Amino acid sequence: MRMFPNTVAGVIEALETSFGMDIYADKVVERLLRRNKKWGSRDRSFVAEHTYEIVRNWRLLWWLLDEEPSTKRKTLWKLVGVYFMWRGIELPDWPKFDSIRDFNIADRLASLPSDVGIIESFPEWFDEMSTAQLGDQWPAIAHELNSPASVILRVNTAKSNRKEVLSILEQSNISAKALDNSEIAIALEGRPRLNHIEAFQNGLFEVQDAGSQEIGPYVEVEPGMNVIDACAGAGGKTLHMANLMNNHGSIVSMDIEDRKLGELLKRAERAGIDIVETDPISDRRIIDKYENWADRLLLDVPCSGTGVIKRDPDTKWKLKPEHLERTIEIQRDIVDRYEKMLKPGGKLIYATCSILKSENEDQVREFLSHHPEYELEDEQRVNPSEFSDGFYMARMIKKG
Ligand SMILES: C[S@@+](CC[C@H](N)C(=O)[O-])C[C@H]1O[C@@H](n2cnc3c(N)ncnc32)[C@H](O)[C@@H]1O
Numbered sequence: 499m500r501m502f503p504n505t506v507a508g509v510i511e512a513l514e515t516s517f518g519m520d521i522y523a524d525k526v527v528e529r530l531l532r533r534n535k536k537w538g539s540r541d542r543s544f545v546a547e548h549t550y551e552i553v554r555n556w557r558l559l560w561w562l563l564d565e566e567p568s569t570k571r572k573t574l575w576k577l578v579g580v581y582f583m584w585r586g587i588e589l590p591d592w593p594k595f596d597s598i599r600d601f602n603i604a605d606r607l608a609s610l611p612s613d614v615g616i617i618e619s620f621p622e623w624f625d626e627m628s629t630a631q632l633g634d635q636w637p638a639i640a641h642e643l644n645s646p647a648s649v650i651l652r653v654n655t656a657k658s659n660r661k662e663v664l665s666i667l668e669q670s671n672i673s674a675k676a677l678d679n680s681e682i683a684i685a686l687e688g689r690p691r692l693n694h695i696e697a698f699q700n701g702l703f704e705v706q707d708a709g710s711q712e713i714g715p716y717v718e719v720e721p722g723m724n725v726i727d728a729c730a731g732a733g734g735k736t737l738h739m740a741n742l743m744n745n746h747g748s749i750v751s752m753d754i755e756d757r758k759l760g761e762l763l764k765r766a767e768r769a770g771i772d773i774v775e776t777d778p779i780s781d782r783r784i785i786d787k788y789e790n791w792a793d794r795l796l797l798d799v800p801c802s803g804t805g806v807i808k809r810d811p812d813t814k815w816k817l818k819p820e821h822l823e824r825t826i827e828i829q830r831d832i833v834d835r836y837e838k839m840l841k842p843g844g845k846l847i848y849a850t851c852s853i854l855k856s857e858n859e860d861q862v863r864e865f866l867s868h869h870p871e872y873e874l875e876d877e878q879r880v881n882p883s884e885f886s887d888g889f890y891m892a893r894m895i896k897k898g
Pocket residue numbers: 728729730731732733734735736752753754755758779798799800801828832851
């Protein structure tokens with residue numbers, strides 16, 4: 499692999515800004531690439547890939563270097579040097595790497611402790627909390643979360659089928675394969691660009707993680723039902739549910755962020771779906787308006803995002819205990835206040851992309867203890883894996 503001083507300096511600048519100014523790495527990389535228009539596609543991939551890999555393995559790399567984390571450029575050059583050695587990539591003979599040239603990576607690796615927090619690079623507080631909440635499942639989950647995510651597509655059955663989408667991808671020179679245990683999921687090789695493909699522009703498929711694709715069917719929607727997706731965002735799950743309803747019935751998609759609902763409507767149009775209406779949650783009266791209306795209520799609540807760390811490794815470093823506490827309060831408030839939109843006899847589905855019990859099983863138990871009119875029908879965890887992020891879902895029946 500050929501390395502160039504300006505792109506390695508780009509990686510260092512991205513790390514300095516992300517960790518020094520507490521800005522998510524994807525935002526930093528995006529801005530950096532926009533500013534450096536002369537970089538070709540290889541340069542861009544180099545900067546993005548190595549920045550994310552260093553963010554992913556931040557704690558391990560500092561442990562190997564045996565220094566305290568720092569955002570000083572001189573120290574970051576050393577860290578990046580150790581990172582290349584760890585990946586088995588030969589260091590170029592640039593003076594910037596001189597201070598690290600004699601570093602013995604094999605010696606350091608031989609004395610690596612068995613501590614999950616260090617090997618899989620999680621902050622100490624998060625490692626301790628996850629060990630307490632997940633017990634002996636934590637090391638395997640931590641390992642999966644620390645591997646890069648695959649790009650997964652969901653076929654829009656209103657417009658196409660998996661065979662056709664696979665053939666379109668092949669014609670576009672994109673390597674892809676059908677995933678087992680699903681009739682609509684496709685895994686891509688690498689991270690190809692999709693925006694220019696006509697079938698994507700025409701809504702024949704969407705990008706949606708395989709675990710996320712399990713939530714739509716879990717809601718048990720049927721054609722003709724009234725469905726509310728109360729934390730709909732840009733509508734990943736709304737669109738999937740509309741497919742499962744054969745575009746027949748009614749879905750109201752809500753969110754506190756109007757902008758996301760605007761995006762949702764655009765995607766619905768592209769997907770050929772017309773049973774979706776949006777209702778931004780501007781005040782509490784919106785909830786009253788739908789009292790006892792829904793057959794199904796999906797609460798895909800805001801969460802820590804710890805299930806999607808594969809995709810967003812910076813969550814490890816940006817999430818703080820106080821954010822988590824606040825998020826847990828918001829989730830509690832949402833379930834307590836929004837449940838009234840569900841009809842007696844209807845089903846409430848609580849879902850997160852978190853691995854933590856405190857946002858999942860504990861929240862559901864807490865809700866059931868205050869709402870005896872609900873009964874837990876089922877709960878499931880999707881653990882992170884090669885093709886999936888980590889999710890939790892619980893289905894509760896409102897007794898009629
Ligand atoms: C996990 S995301 C939803 C993802 C979305 N369902 C999908 O499939 O793409 C959670 C969403 O909840 C929204 N949100 C945050 N607080 C909310 C509230 N009090 N009421 C409704 N939505 C809220 C956020 O703006 C965010 O879009």
